[in-house]
Amino acid sequence: MKSASKFEKMAARCWNLLNEGKPFTPIFVFGTMILFHAAMLGSANVVMDLLLAFIYVIPLLIIYFIFDFPLFLRNYLWIPFMVYLIIWNDINISLLLFSIGLYFFFTVFFWGTLYYHLRIGTSWLNFTRFWKLVLKNSDSTSGNAQEQLPKFLLILSIWEMIFQAERANEAINFVALILFYAFILVFAYILHRYLFDWKPKVYETLSKDQGTQPGEAISDKVIVIVVDGMRKERFYEADTPFLDSLKENGTEYMNMETVYPARTVVCFSSMFTGTYPFEHGMTSNMVWKLGIKVESIFDSLRKVGKKGRLLGIAHLVDSMGDDVETVTAVMHKDKADPNIMERAKKIMKEQDPDLFVVQMIGTDQVGHSQGVLYDEYLQKIHEADVLIEDFVSWLKKEGKMENTTLFICADHGQADGIGGHGHLDEGERFVPFIVHGPHIEKGKKIEEKHSLVSLAPTLSYLLGAPFPSHSRGRVLLDAIRKKEEE
Structure with missing residues (x-):
């Protein structure tokens, strides 16, 4: 690709x-x-x-x-x-x-x-x-x-x-x-x-001051697959047997909240810095000054000699720079995700990063072009499920899933209209969020509200890296099994 x-x-x-x-x-x-x-x-x-x-x-x-x-x-x-x-x-x-x-x-x-x-x-x-x-x-x-x-x-x-x-x-x-x-x-x-009073509540305290610190690495690798624009209730309606099995054998966060404004560059920047637009500087997909203003999880991993890669579309280079391997977004909507996942296999085989983030774009593309309330959108979620299962099966055959934590989530949902997202209309705010792995609680449902900014500090905790400098998210400890339970 x-x-x-x-x-x-x-x-x-x-x-x-x-x-x-x-x-x-x-x-x-x-x-x-x-x-x-x-x-x-x-x-x-x-x-x-x-x-x-x-x-x-x-x-x-x-x-x-x-x-x-x-x-x-x-x-x-x-x-x-x-x-x-x-x-x-x-x-x-x-x-x-x-x-x-x-x-x-x-x-x-x-x-x-x-x-x-x-x-x-x-x-x-x-x-x-x-x-x-x-x-x-x-x-x-x-x-x-x-x-x-x-x-x-x-x-x-x-x-x-x-x-x-x-x-x-x-x-x-x-x-x-x-x-x-x-x-x-x-x-x-x-x-x-x-009247403009529905923005998500901001975590005031830095992650490093919340009483939990990264120690020895818990996971050898972490894979994060972001199904861009996957609306939560439509995900539940779609035919997703593999993701359903991950939910049953892992931990699902039932009220995982995205950030405001819910635009792709903003959300990815918050997910992998652990903080909000007022600190990392990405306030929309229109980036006036390239590069985030704070450390990312990729910077944190470099401090301990580990490597992270993000496979995504060109927009993400504007915030994450050289940590992104780009894929062309000029491709038929039925070929984009299959080609992305083939490229993902190539990166895992040749570079073998400790943290690998993959952005799947097919669901988002169809939501924007044809709307989220139609069958085409559900079909794209089903196709994502099939491709993720194939990718995980390939990772197992390659021996890369033995001590690996897997995250499946969306960066934002999509509202009615042209798959809109930004102002947190119905369907945008809460996103699917599943964690699976040998150190993750099985069959657990977390009802407490959490924020996507918690992803970065949780990755630090799992991989034994320091928190990104401005991270404010909370480590998702309620999904991680205590050592004496393993």
Whole structure:
């Protein structure tokens, strides 16, 4: 299987400018105005007026970049637009209809049909389902129609109003505009201060100060298989006989919580540093500065002469750097996971790492392209089960499972819509989490709430390595058998 090329890594970063909601809004607004007024741009005066008018909407773009308006808060985005209509009552219907059409062309046809057909082989008719997914979507991406529509309609209306005033040499009521922006800022602050209260609780204490310290290694090896985007309740509905057997003969965490925002780069960074975005620096899939700011479990292993590897897609290089072996994500959705697991065997055979993390992407791809409430999503979970069983059987034949602990989990779930994840809508927050191995309790169900940040310190504990520098997770001791019980 091919690694992700330099071009693919760069393309993935560029795509995130359009995929992540915050950078998308200003890019889309600017592009829409340029296209709408393209016939007039031959005049230098028109271009100057358009750019000068743009300056006046920058404060609004900044407000919308700072505040998330997650989940039901997006409904309140229509209030500033309605206030604008009451005060100014100045809209260009043609511009707004053009922007709406352009938005749905981008999301439904370019993204949901062309992009997914070329990247993972979905049907040319995928738009017949994708438009419904976009309308239901609630995540932090540009595909969240209920968030993006009121944002860009307001920004375009103000920009167009000022642009036309500039061209007609009419006076602009700057005081009214400043007061309007102040209203939106205060409005957004109050909403987020008092209604945005569902983020997971943060562990305040560092792992090293919690009374448990790594000692002698318990496991020779640890394998972590992350089924990207596997929604917990859909996992329970799927046909997964092998993973069910791991649950019966291992420990299952029934309330394992992901981090906020629940984006892949954020979640992986938290899982393998043991801490949160405010410390490791990864706050979305759009990475402005490469590399995590703190130690990872891979750094900890190097301190004791051990090796860890992460096999995943190009996005993860942005945070974990050289500890990642990349796989290309430009592959038919039915071939991606089989090829990843073949590559995993090759790495285990040739490099034999002490810690090996594998990211399976098929389930996430289908959730995003075709939705999580359909049979295709359950089928991908079943296929993951078959591939994991084959991989574990191969490890046994190679003699690599004798004193190995196996983790099976997801980095986040997926909500309705385009398999959305980010704002912790229903289906995102709690993820499957199974631990299996010779030193792991058998048939145990842990009901207590835990966080995915506990994975890194638990790996340190099992492999006899120091905790990563900023790790705050709790070692999952309730899954580990005491020595006298073995």
